[in-house]
Amino acid sequence: MKLTAIGLIAMVAIVMQLSPTMAWHLQPCLLPIINPPEPPTAGCCQALRDQGPCMCYFIKNTWIGPTIQAPNGHKLFADCNVPYPSC
Secondary structure (H helix, E strand, C coil), rough: CCCHHHHHHHHHHHHHHHHHHHHHHHHHEEEEHHCCCCCHHHHHHHHHHHCHHHHHHHHHHCCHHHHCCCCCHHHHHHCCCCCCCCC
């Protein structure tokens, strides 16, 4: 799934509205999820671990959920060796 710059800005805005605190911690994961050749950073992987229980909130959201549920989202969790949430 490729996003345009406008799509990325919209996605960040939506995430920030959902929960600014969680969004701040997940910010390092935005590039790897929209640009799969980009490997996740240690900061991204740590954020996935730290925010794990909150991920279901994002997954169930109609705006950001499809991005997380897409193959790139699953790949991000796999690349970080973090189990994909079962919500």
